[in-house]
Amino acid sequence: MENQQHHMVLLSSPGLGHLIPVIELAKRFVFQHNLKITILALTSTTSHAEKRVLDAAASGGHIDIVEIPTPDISSLIEPDAAVATRLCVMMREGVPGICHALSNMADTATVRPSTLIVDIFGTEALGVAEELKMHKYVFVASHAWFFSLVIHSPTLDKQVEGQYVDQKELLQIPGCTPVRPEDVIDPMLNRNDKQYQEYLAIANGITKGDGVLVNTWECLQQKDLESLRNTNLLGGILNGPVFAVGPIVRESDSKTDQGTEWVTHWLDDQPQESVIYVSFGSGGTMSYEQMTELAWGLELSGQRFIWVLRAPTVDAADAAFFTTGSDGGSKLSKYLPVGFLSRTCNVGVLVSEWAPQIDILRHPSVGGFLSHCGWNSTLESITNGVPMVAWPLYAEQRMNATLLVEELGVAVRPKVLPTKKVVDRYEIASMVREIMVVEEDYCNKEKKKNPIRERVKGIKGSAVEALSKGGSSCTALAQVVARTKE
Missing domain, CATH: 3.40.50.2000 (Glycogen Phosphorylase B;)
Incomplete structure (x- = not known):
C-alpha cells in the first residue's frame, strides 16, 4: 500500500446499527482511496457484540480504533429514558473525550487528521472539528426518505398542531413521498417526550456539516435524492451537497463468528x-x-x-x-x-x-x-x-x-x-x-416466477452497478475524498 497522505476520522455512537456501517464506510476509504482512517467509538459497556466488531475491524491493521470512555449519564436522564434520548445525552457528554482524542491526533499523529465524519447522533462534535479547522461531514446510515423527514422535522414542528400520530392527513415532505402519521420515527411518536427535543437538535445539527453521506444509491431513491439537492424545495437548509454512497454493508461475518x-x-x-x-x-x-x-x-x-x-x-x-x-x-x-x-x-x-x-x-x-x-x-x-x-x-x-x-x-x-x-x-x-x-405452471410444466423475488433481484443488480468502477456510489465517494483534500 502506498504511503498514506490523508487522515480521516469517523465517529460512531453506541449500538451495532451505528457502529457497523461506520466501520464499513471506513473500509471503503481505506481500500478504495488509500486513506489513513481512525474510528472514534463510544460503545455500550454491556455490549460484547460491539467489542467483537471493533476487535475484528482493528485486526486487519488498516484502521485505528480509539474507544472513548462512555460517560456516566445516570444522573442526567430518567431510568426509563428512550434509546434516542440516552444516545443523544451520551454523545453530548462524550464531546470532551472526543475533543481530547482529536486534539491529541492533531498534535501527535504522523498525518494530521483533516476530516471528521460523524453519524447523526454525533453532530455536536462538529463544533470540535470547526475549532480544529477540519472538514466536517455527517453520515446518515439510513436512507434518503428517512433523511428527508429528519431535516424537514423542524419545519413540521412549526406547521403541525398536536401529536403527529393523531393527524388525519399525511405529513408532507417537499419533493418526497408523504409520511403516514403511524409511520413516523420513534422520537416523533410523543412530542412531549425529551427524545423529541433531542431529535430536533439532531435535525438542526446536521445542517452544520459541509455535506452529507447517505447509505443509499441513486437508482434506488432517485426522487428523494433529487429533492434533497433541490435548494428551492429545501430552502437552503443544508450547508453542502448530498452524496449517495451506499449500499454500505458487511462482506462477511467470519471474523465475528461465535x-x-x-x-x-x-x-x-x-x-x-x-x-x-x-x-x-x-x-x-x-x-x-x-x-x-x-x-x-x-x-x-x-x-x-x-x-x-x-x-x-x-x-x-x-x-x-x-x-x-x-x-x-x-x-x-x-x-x-x-x-x-x-x-x-x-x-x-x-x-x-x-x-x-x-x-x-x-x-x-x-x-x-x-x-x-x-x-x-x-x-x-x-x-x-x-x-x-x-x-x-x-x-x-x-x-x-x-x-x-x-x-x-x-x-x-x-x-x-x-x-x-x-x-x-x-x-x-x-x-x-x-x-x-413459487407456484407450478402445470400447462407449461415449469415453475412460475415469484414477482417479489424477481424485483429484489433487479435491485441487487442496480446495487452492484452503483458500487462498480464508474458507478454512481463509487463516483460519489471519490467526490467526497476530493473535497476533503481541498
Missing part, C-alpha cells in the same frame, strides 16, 4: 431458495404471546427456517438495544409451543441470540428473510437478492417497511403493526408462503 459454522453447513444440505431466515436484529424483542404465534406461523407455512431466538420480554421492542438481549444462557426452547422442536426438527433450526447473518443471507439455500427492517439488515437482504417479510419494531423501521412494500415491492408486511397488535399464526404463515413459494 462457533455457529454449523448453521451454514446445515444450509449446504437444503434445496436452493428453500429456507426463510428469521431475525429481529441486535435490539429486537417480542412478547411471549407473539413468539408463540410466530412459532406456529413458521410451522404452518411448511417452509424450512433458521430462527435466531431471543428470550421474550414485556418491555419495549428495543429493550435489548444496549445489551445482548440474553436471558442468562437458559434454554430458549422453554418459550416455544409444546412439541414445536420435535415437529420441526427436520425442517428448521434455532440459533440462540446471534447468527452469521451475512453468510446466511448470501447462501443460495436462503429464499426469504423475516426481519425487523433495520436499514443494515434491509440492505444485507436486498443486496443478496432476498425478499422480505417486513416486521417493523422501532426507530425508523416503520418507514423502512413502507418503502420496501409500497415503493420497492420487495417485501410483504402484516396488516397491523406488530407493535400494536399480536400478528396471528395464519397471517404469518401466509406472508412467509407469499415470498417463499
Whole structure:
C-alpha cells in the first residue's frame, strides 16, 4: 500500500446499527482511496457484540480504533429514558473525550487528521472539528426518505398542531413521498417526550456539516435524492451537497463468528431458495404471546427456517438495544409451543441470540428473510437478492417497511403493526408462503416466477452497478475524498 497522505476520522455512537456501517464506510476509504482512517467509538459497556466488531475491524491493521470512555449519564436522564434520548445525552457528554482524542491526533499523529465524519447522533462534535479547522461531514446510515423527514422535522414542528400520530392527513415532505402519521420515527411518536427535543437538535445539527453521506444509491431513491439537492424545495437548509454512497454493508461475518459454522453447513444440505431466515436484529424483542404465534406461523407455512431466538420480554421492542438481549444462557426452547422442536426438527433450526447473518443471507439455500427492517439488515437482504417479510419494531423501521412494500415491492408486511397488535399464526404463515413459494405452471410444466423475488433481484443488480468502477456510489465517494483534500 502506498504511503498514506490523508487522515480521516469517523465517529460512531453506541449500538451495532451505528457502529457497523461506520466501520464499513471506513473500509471503503481505506481500500478504495488509500486513506489513513481512525474510528472514534463510544460503545455500550454491556455490549460484547460491539467489542467483537471493533476487535475484528482493528485486526486487519488498516484502521485505528480509539474507544472513548462512555460517560456516566445516570444522573442526567430518567431510568426509563428512550434509546434516542440516552444516545443523544451520551454523545453530548462524550464531546470532551472526543475533543481530547482529536486534539491529541492533531498534535501527535504522523498525518494530521483533516476530516471528521460523524453519524447523526454525533453532530455536536462538529463544533470540535470547526475549532480544529477540519472538514466536517455527517453520515446518515439510513436512507434518503428517512433523511428527508429528519431535516424537514423542524419545519413540521412549526406547521403541525398536536401529536403527529393523531393527524388525519399525511405529513408532507417537499419533493418526497408523504409520511403516514403511524409511520413516523420513534422520537416523533410523543412530542412531549425529551427524545423529541433531542431529535430536533439532531435535525438542526446536521445542517452544520459541509455535506452529507447517505447509505443509499441513486437508482434506488432517485426522487428523494433529487429533492434533497433541490435548494428551492429545501430552502437552503443544508450547508453542502448530498452524496449517495451506499449500499454500505458487511462482506462477511467470519471474523465475528461465535462457533455457529454449523448453521451454514446445515444450509449446504437444503434445496436452493428453500429456507426463510428469521431475525429481529441486535435490539429486537417480542412478547411471549407473539413468539408463540410466530412459532406456529413458521410451522404452518411448511417452509424450512433458521430462527435466531431471543428470550421474550414485556418491555419495549428495543429493550435489548444496549445489551445482548440474553436471558442468562437458559434454554430458549422453554418459550416455544409444546412439541414445536420435535415437529420441526427436520425442517428448521434455532440459533440462540446471534447468527452469521451475512453468510446466511448470501447462501443460495436462503429464499426469504423475516426481519425487523433495520436499514443494515434491509440492505444485507436486498443486496443478496432476498425478499422480505417486513416486521417493523422501532426507530425508523416503520418507514423502512413502507418503502420496501409500497415503493420497492420487495417485501410483504402484516396488516397491523406488530407493535400494536399480536400478528396471528395464519397471517404469518401466509406472508412467509407469499415470498417463499413459487407456484407450478402445470400447462407449461415449469415453475412460475415469484414477482417479489424477481424485483429484489433487479435491485441487487442496480446495487452492484452503483458500487462498480464508474458507478454512481463509487463516483460519489471519490467526490467526497476530493473535497476533503481541498
